[in-house]
Amino acid sequence: MNTKSLLIRNGRIIDPANRVDQQGDLLVQDGCIAEPGGTLPADVREIDAAGCWVVPGLIDMHVHLREPGEEYKEDILSGTRAAAAGGFTGVACMPNTKPVNDCRAVTLMILQLAVKGDARVYPVGAISKNSDGTSLAEIGEMRQAGIVAVSDDGLPVRDSQLMRRAMEYSDDFGLVVISHSEEPSLSQGVMNEGVVSTRLGLRGIPTAAESIMVYREIALAEYTGKRVHIAHVSTAMSTDLIRSAKARGVRVTAETTPHYFTLTDEAVEGYNTNAKMNPPLRAEEDRQAIRLGLSDGTFDAIATDHAPHSILEKEVEFDLAMNGIIGLETSLPLSLALVRDGVIDEKRLVELMSLNPATILGLKAGTLSLGAVADITVINPDRAFCYSEDQVVSKSKNSPFLGWNLLGRAVYTIMGGRITHEIR
Amino acid sequence: MATGYQFFHRHILDIGHLSADDIDHILNTAESLKEISDRSIKKVPTLRGKTIVNLFFEPSTRTRLSFEIAAKRMSGDTFNISASTSSATKGETLIDTARNIQAMRPDIIIMRHSFSGAPYMLTKYVDAAVINAGDGTHEHPSQALLDLMTVREHKGLLANLKVAIIGDIAHSRVAHSNISGFTKMGAQVFVHGPSTFIPVGLSQLGATVCSSLREAVQDADVVMTLRIQKERQNDPLLPSFREYAEQYGITSERASWAKPDALIMHPGPINRGIELMPDVADSSQSVILDQVTNGVAVRMALLYLVLSSEV
Numbered sequence: 191m192n193t194k195s196l197l198i199r200n201g202r203i204i205d206p207a208n209r210v211d212q213q214g215d216l217l218v219q220d221g222c223i224a225e226p227g228g229t230l231p232a233d234v235r236e237i238d239a240a241g242c243w244v245v246p247g248l249i250d251m252h253v254h255l256r257e258p259g260e261e262y263k264e265d266i267l268s269g270t271r272a273a274a275a276g277g278f279t280g281v282a283c284m285p286n287t288k289p290v291n292d293c294r295a296v297t298l299m300i301l302q303l304a305v306k307g308d309a310r311v312y313p314v315g316a317i318s319k320n321s322d323g324t325s326l327a328e329i330g331e332m333r334q335a336g337i338v339a340v341s342d343d344g345l346p347v348r349d350s351q352l353m354r355r356a357m358e359y360s361d362d363f364g365l366v367v368i369s370h371s372e373e374p375s376l377s378q379g380v381m382n383e384g385v386v387s388t389r390l391g392l393r394g395i396p397t398a399a400e401s402i403m404v405y406r407e408i409a410l411a412e413y414t415g416k417r418v419h420i421a422h423v424s425t426a427m428s429t430d431l432i433r434s435a436k437a438r439g440v441r442v443t444a445e446t447t448p449h450y451f452t453l454t455d456e457a458v459e460g461y462n463t464n465a466k467m468n469p470p471l472r473a474e475e476d477r478q479a480i481r482l483g484l485s486d487g488t489f490d491a492i493a494t495d496h497a498p499h500s501i502l503e504k505e506v507e508f509d510l511a512m513n514g515i516i517g518l519e520t521s522l523p524l525s526l527a528l529v530r531d532g533v534i535d536e537k538r539l540v541e542l543m544s545l546n547p548a549t550i551l552g553l554k555a556g557t558l559s560l561g562a563v564a565d566i567t568v569i570n571p572d573r574a575f576c577y578s579e580d581q582v583v584s585k586s587k588n589s590p591f592l593g594w595n596l597l598g599r600a601v602y603t604i605m606g607g608r609i610t611h612e613i614r
Numbered sequence: 615m616a617t618g619y620q621f622f623h624r625h626i627l628d629i630g631h632l633s634a635d636d637i638d639h640i641l642n643t644a645e646s647l648k649e650i651s652d653r654s655i656k657k658v659p660t661l662r663g664k665t666i667v668n669l670f671f672e673p674s675t676r677t678r679l680s681f682e683i684a685a686k687r688m689s690g691d692t693f694n695i696s697a698s699t700s701s702a703t704k705g706e707t708l709i710d711t712a713r714n715i716q717a718m719r720p721d722i723i724i725m726r727h728s729f730s731g732a733p734y735m736l737t738k739y740v741d742a743a744v745i746n747a748g749d750g751t752h753e754h755p756s757q758a759l760l761d762l763m764t765v766r767e768h769k770g771l772l773a774n775l776k777v778a779i780i781g782d783i784a785h786s787r788v789a790h791s792n793i794s795g796f797t798k799m800g801a802q803v804f805v806h807g808p809s810t811f812i813p814v815g816l817s818q819l820g821a822t823v824c825s826s827l828r829e830a831v832q833d834a835d836v837v838m839t840l841r842i843q844k845e846r847q848n849d850p851l852l853p854s855f856r857e858y859a860e861q862y863g864i865t866s867e868r869a870s871w872a873k874p875d876a877l878i879m880h881p882g883p884i885n886r887g888i889e890l891m892p893d894v895a896d897s898s899q900s901v902i903l904d905q906v907t908n909g910v911a912v913r914m915a916l917l918y919l920v921l922s923s924e925v
């Protein structure tokens with residue numbers, strides 16, 4: 191499917207970085223965005239984008255690709271294929287692999303494996319060696335190798351001094367610290383604490399477990415003047431904390447996920463292990479607060495926390511099931527529902543799913559500027575499909591959205607001028 | 615009960631899925647089966663040729679024995695698989711255990727498990743009827759049914775009774791099933807205990823959370839106390855049993871706040887002198903041993919009903 195030149199015709203081009211939202215054609219030549227008009231190259235392939243949106247390639251700033259070490263769940267090739275199928279041209283992969291991405295060698299290996307992938311892979315390095323929360327990893331050297339941020343995701347950084355030092359040290363290298371915010375002593379449960387956990391007899395995790403840590407990160411960022419990015423926000427209280435910190439000028443950014451703005455803890459009913467993740471699905475008030483945070487600018491990004499697990503880890507008793515769900519293939523349609531519901535507009539959708547993640551991570555991506563690398567997603571907002579198990583591209587099928595009828599999807603995903611996914 | 619009523623439950627997993635009519639029907643059936651236990655030859659052929667497996671992943675003497683006696687009184691063949699002999703300790707998954715047992719064609723599997731929801735999972739992998747004999751901190755439906763039977767037997771009805779449940783509501787599957795069962799039958803459930811024992815959202819489940827012991831027990835028709843534990847997995851719930859007994863234990867004085875003919879209940883085993891004082895446990899108001907007797911009758915009814923609702 192390699193095509194030297196592409197002419198994407200009659201689409202609605204939405205490019206917030208250049209304040210563009212207009213009907214038009216987009217020309218791709220030699221892997222970059224070129225000026226339309228003039229004589230077309232002979233080998234040009236035309237793509238009819240009538241009724242579609244043409245946007246900068248989507249970027250998911252929080253995924254788990256599982257390679258190296260847990261390739262039975264996902265690997266870099268299968269994960270990037272799932273990304274492309276979901277409209278993503280780039281993904282930032284968390285370092286909780288086996289071994290942990292805490293040094294240059296692992297970073298380089300990931301980048302090497304990603305060369306053949308269907309999406310750009312932006313590795314996130316560990317904050318601490320082996321992500322064990324005791325001493326700083328060699329962040330500078332990992333930066334040179336190609337990491338785009340640091341995080342001990344999967345685990346909270348318990349030690350506040352280590353978190354402070356991480357924010358200070360990473361900032362010297364232009365890297366943001368991504369916080370998995372969770373107070374461990376409060377989060378020994380398996381789902382959100384509320385009426386559903388009481389009814390199901392499952393141990394609950396209170397919203398305070400997240401908010402306490404979100405506030406610690408804000409306090410440290412405010413005190414040091416450094417940056418912090420809060421991952422996968424799930425609660426109303428965290429949203430409020432981030433909103434007010436931003437109003438004070440704290441350098442905090444935040445992401446939430448499609449599952450937090452779509453589902454509540456009711457999805458756990460029947461002991462559905464595909465509704466088990468950390469942080470857990472929360473109550474309806476939290477879901478509404480997250481949606482408000484998306485509409486008022488509190489959240490900068492929608493990320494998936496794509497966390498593949500095999501059935502060995504999910505077809506077990508609820509208490510024993512691993513945390514996490516896949517999300518790359520459902521993120522866009524679920525986010526498009528926000529546009530249809532009037533929570534956000536099209537421009538904001540593109541900011542949340544492309545421009546802002548690129549900006550936070552310092553990537554040369556997220557725009558359709560002339561001369562930019564041609565990472566493009568063509569979205570048909572009216573294309574309906576059923577997300578059935580046989581359609582799943584990811585190696586793992588742990589999604590609570592299996593069997594859902596979804597509306598809107600990427601019909602073309604283009605990375606550097608190469609079509610990585612298309613649906614006719 | 616409406617005419618044309620039919621009991622149709624292949625599995626008994628929780629009280630939540632039973633209607634008030636179902637509960638009435640189970641209690642009526644249990645009452646009619648109860649006299650079998652008073653005969654000199656305590657056996658009817660109802661379950662002859664049926665294989666009943668007690669699959670217990672958690673130690674239990676009382677419940678397992680009660681189910682076993684119930685099955686034997688109806689001529690069922692019973693087999694016990696307990697945690698110590700089960701494959702759980704060898705790292706076998708629940709699915710594999712379930713498939714293995716299914717391969718031996720049991721008719722009913724009675725399951726106790728320390729994880730909430732495990733019996734639901736079991737139903738996906740076996741054809742046998744599944745009866746939940748207690749799952750984690752979720753439910754213990756046969757216990758609630760025997761409690762309902764005991765109260766109905768003594769009070770003649772369940773509607774509009776005041777039922778006080780005192781103790782660790784959060785971690786008690788008995789409390790969860792009873793709140794569901796009593797409210798479904800029109801009784802009013804009042805709970806009290808230290809706040810560390812009161813789970814979120816109880817009022818949405820139909821119980822009234824009282825701010826004092828007196829408020830809960832005052833004029834109650836039933837006072838049910840629960841077995842308590844001081845702590846669970848790094849979760850400090852209580853300073854001491856001594857303090858619990860002092861603040862929340864049911865003494866004869868506190869029991870006297872209830873109606874003079876109030877029933878004193880406990881699912882057992884009792885921490886005597888902690889949640890329930892010995893003189894109260896052994897008083898004429900105590901129906902604790904009736905609960906045990908009715909347990910057999912209720913379990914006979916459940917075994918009979920799940921098989922008779924086969925398609």
Ligand SMILES: [Zn+2]
Binds near residue numbers: 421422
């Ligand atoms: Zn995380």
